[in-house]
Amino acid sequence: MTLPTGISRRALLMKLGILFNSIVAVILAVPVVRYLLSPISRGRKDGYDAWVPLGNLDKFPSGETRLATYRNPVVNSWDGDTADIACWVRNVDGASYQVFAINCAHLGCPVRWFPQSNLFMCPCHGGAYYQDGARASGPPERGLFEYHYKIDGGKLFIRASEMPTPGQASNIVRGIQPCA
């Protein structure tokens, strides 16, 4: 049977069937896409960035730079050791501190501190930084990433949650920088 418009009944029904399936596909795509984007949207929740303790101040003698570790505030029970993050704490003069991310500002490899030459060196592509985190040489375009810190009850706290990379997700999503 052909309708006055020239479209057969069966062809019309088939088109309707495709239309119904398209609608269902869109309806189903919304939760799928939101599920896939959860690593981004989860960042909007409060408590993503948190003040984490690095330990008592007496662990960080004046004028020295020491390795400290902390458990990342955003963590799952199956993360194992990967949620233990290291950072470098520099006690500048007994009163002010600098806390550097372990990740080289070039491509994220772990920098090592050499107290004899007062340099941070990266084992990957040879980036080097001075004791205050400023770029000394090599491929990095900037100095080391620095955490915000505070002192509370004789303990050193830093604001952490996110692996620092040359571009920071938090800058975009929340306008807060855990690392400068």
Added chain:
Amino acid sequence: MRLISSIGKWLDERLQIGATIRETAEHEVPRKTASWFYVFGSAAFAVFIMQIVTGILLALIYVPSAGQAWSSLQTLNHDVALGWYIRALHGWGSDFMVALVLIHMIQVFLFGAYKYPRELTWIVGVFLLLVTLGMAFTGQVLRFDQDAYWGLGIGASIASRVPLIGPLIVNLLLGGPIIAGATLSRFFALHVFVIPGLLIAFIGVHLLMVIKLGINEWPMPGRLVRKATYIKEYHELTKKDGMPFVPGAIWKDLFFSALILFSLAFFAYHFGPFGPSGPPDPTIIQTVPRPDFFFLWLYAILSYLPASMETPALLIGPVVGILALLLLPFLSGEGEKSWRRRPLAVLTVLLAVVALGTFTHLAQHTPWSPVMDAWSGIPIPNQFLKNRTALERQGALVFQVKQCHNCHSLGNEGGKRGPALDSVALRLTQDQLIRQVIQGGGNMPAYGKNLSPAETTALVAFLESLHPAGQPPARDASRTIALGAETGGAASSSP
């Protein structure tokens, strides 16, 4: 025998594929394409089948959890009977597969097989290369060790450089704010479900086109491809000088695949599995992360690019490269096929092979990385200490203690990041040495704040002693005049 043939008949009556299989097997191919040059694609396929089998075997034991993956690999290596061998087969299989895909691609390019009507076969082949590399990278991540952990960090740092949305890509890539359990889970899903699915689909399309369009004829110099006449000419060729694919051509594929699989079995047995290196604990920073073999060239490029060019090169380079490969059959879809008459094609291949080979070679020696323990682990060779003054030896001590040796070599020992200092006194005068040490520059940190005047004096005295016997150190001729000394030569070494 009769039973088998009657079972076969019963099945084919229902499946109805016997005729198709026979037709495919017996289709005529040009006699000359039954060549030893045409065996790489099928060998890559054979290794891929091997990867599927060993991958499934590994999945019986492997735990895709950030907390346990590494120890499940230890179990595979040490506690499961021949677990190490299955891991070795899978790891070496990955290298074999990438190598075979690259060789196959070079052969196809040089033989002009990407030209009409096989443009789409080439394009699907480019995607096959990309997914094969994707398998290699995600597989390296599943070997969840220190190299995998910091390799992910490098991947994230590269992704974060994408303008505007880079940081969001990082979070999607890692499955969260840091490299952790979610990261491994999503790379597991990619390596085991998503990319193999794509790979199988692309291989299916690729092979279908090979069968439907026929295997590329042996390129004869001067026999040009023209869209109007090619198909007819090809069919005439196969009719006049063809033979059935089975067994005419396939026996060479079978021989070569067997050789490749045997080599793979031997490599796996002889060299063993890849790692895992240290556990993925980011608080262990005494590590020197290295990517797997087929990504070493990238590692080298990342350390040689000037800082200002790095982000554009990282983001634009791959796009340009992939686009060039995809557009190739459209830019030269007709004309000469033989590499004997395509010098540019040969030069392109040579350039790519030499460049990638050189970068890979460099990345195995990493001259750009400081040798992190040279200052404490590699002594200064004797010839640089013999017959030296006390001050110069004191300077040698400063050289070690201040980690100069991490970046500068003496007697070819130590870091290669900075220039070798064996004969630095020939190049720099005393004043230039002092300035370089204190102010740095030319990719060297400034040591002014970290050296006392006495240490600087001693260090420079040592550096000034670094020149071959019989060749005097560089000196500033104007200095003798300025200081009013009548006899030259003495001035440059007087303190």
